[in-house]
Amino acid sequence: MMDKTRTRVAVAGLGAIGADVVRALDQGIEGLSLIAVSASSPDKHRGWVAGLKSAPKIVPIDELAEVADIVVECAPSKVVRSIVAPVVERGKTAIVLSVGALLQNEDLVDLARAHGGQIIVPTGALIGLDAVTAAAVGTIHSARLVTRKPVAGLVGAPHLVENDIRIEGITEPLRIFEGSAREAARGFPANLNVAVALSLAGIGPDRTRVEIWADPTVTRNTHRIEVDSDSARFSMMIENIPSENPKTGRITALSVIACLRKLRASLRIGT
Ligand SMILES: NC(=O)C1=CN([C@@H]2O[C@H](COP(=O)(O)OP(=O)(O)OC[C@H]3O[C@@H](n4cnc5c(N)ncnc54)[C@H](O)[C@@H]3O)[C@@H](O)[C@H]2O)C=CC1
Numbered sequence: 011m012m013d014k015t016r017t018r019v020a021v022a023g024l025g026a027i028g029a030d031v032v033r034a035l036d037q038g039i040e041g042l043s044l045i046a047v048s049a050s051s052p053d054k055h056r057g058w059v060a061g062l063k064s065a066p067k068i069v070p071i072d073e074l075a076e077v078a079d080i081v082v083e084c085a086p087s088k089v090v091r092s093i094v095a096p097v098v099e100r101g102k103t104a105i106v107l108s109v110g111a112l113l114q115n116e117d118l119v120d121l122a123r124a125h126g127g128q129i130i131v132p133t134g135a136l137i138g139l140d141a142v143t144a145a146a147v148g149t150i151h152s153a154r155l156v157t158r159k160p161v162a163g164l165v166g167a168p169h170l171v172e173n174d175i176r177i178e179g180i181t182e183p184l185r186i187f188e189g190s191a192r193e194a195a196r197g198f199p200a201n202l203n204v205a206v207a208l209s210l211a212g213i214g215p216d217r218t219r220v221e222i223w224a225d226p227t228v229t230r231n232t233h234r235i236e237v238d239s240d241s242a243r244f245s246m247m248i249e250n251i252p253s254e255n256p257k258t259g260r261i262t263a264l265s266v267i268a269c270l271r272k273l274r275a276s277l278r279i280g281t
């Protein structure tokens with residue numbers, strides 16, 4: 011029987027991030043129960059899901075909000091709206107990984123506000139959002155992100171296709187984009203969530219500057235942030251080991267798990 015004091019969590023998408031988050035919930039996170047998952051091809055995942063201790067239900071994404079208190083979105087950006095809207099409309103919590111999609115669906119935040127729901131964006135593949143959100147309480151003068159990714163982490167991005175920029179076979183680092191976080195999200199919807207996360211933590215998608223390099227000399231997805239504010243100046247770099255999905259760093263799923271642990275933890279560290 012379900013323990014009513016536990017918060018019911020559902021996970022939408024069982025790819026690189028979602029599968030790790032499901033495994034962690036199944037192994038146990040204080041105060042949380044894994045109740046349901048969604049997959050684009052349920053039959054492919056049925057055996058794996060049945061083998062979990064918690065044996066969550068597999069339901070379509072639009073049913074997750076009914077059965078869970080918290081829904082973790084780990085799916086492609088095009089389905090973010092159909093996952094998040096029903097959750098926040100019910101005054102519940104959505105943890106969103108496809109952060110870039112929030113820029114095309116800004117009203118989701120208004121919807122959450124109107125119904126007492128909440129959208130949580132974990133630090134994900136980035137570093138330092140604790141410091142950025144703290145600095146944003148004061149005044150941030152500038153925020154900049156420089157991303158370097160191996161070619162495999164960038165191929166197929168709309169910005170490259172639309173501008174006929176070929177990166178397969180390059181032998182030296184090539185700067186493929188410079189612009190705002192909003193433009194980066196449009197041009198690299200599956201590769202630059204970090205730019206949008208930084209911008210939402212700091213000075214917004216239009217003032218946050220982004221540079222992207224396709225770099226055949228790196229094996230890791232590398233992000234450097236530089237922030238100048240009236241309380242501190244800082245720069246930080248993270249070098250992410252790609253997961254089974256070359257666009258996604260391994261640390262991203264761990265960031266979600268850390269975020270879930272914080273929800274009900276007796277000791278909570280960090281902003
Ligand atoms: N915030 C951050 O720092 C980061 C965010 N991301 C984003 O997180 C999201 C998930 O990333 P990954 O796990 O690496 O992607 P992935 O491609 O490995 O997994 C996505 C999964 O969603 C499933 N899916 C597609 N449509 C669905 C539907 N209608 N219902 C249920 N499942 C569906 C796919 O079959 C796939 O298994 C992506 O949008 C990615 O861009 C990725 C890395 C870092």
Ligand SMILES: O=C([O-])CC(=O)C(=O)O
Binds near residue numbers: 204250262
């Ligand atoms: O660094 C990573 O692994 C993922 C990334 O850039 C993103 O999705 O924004």
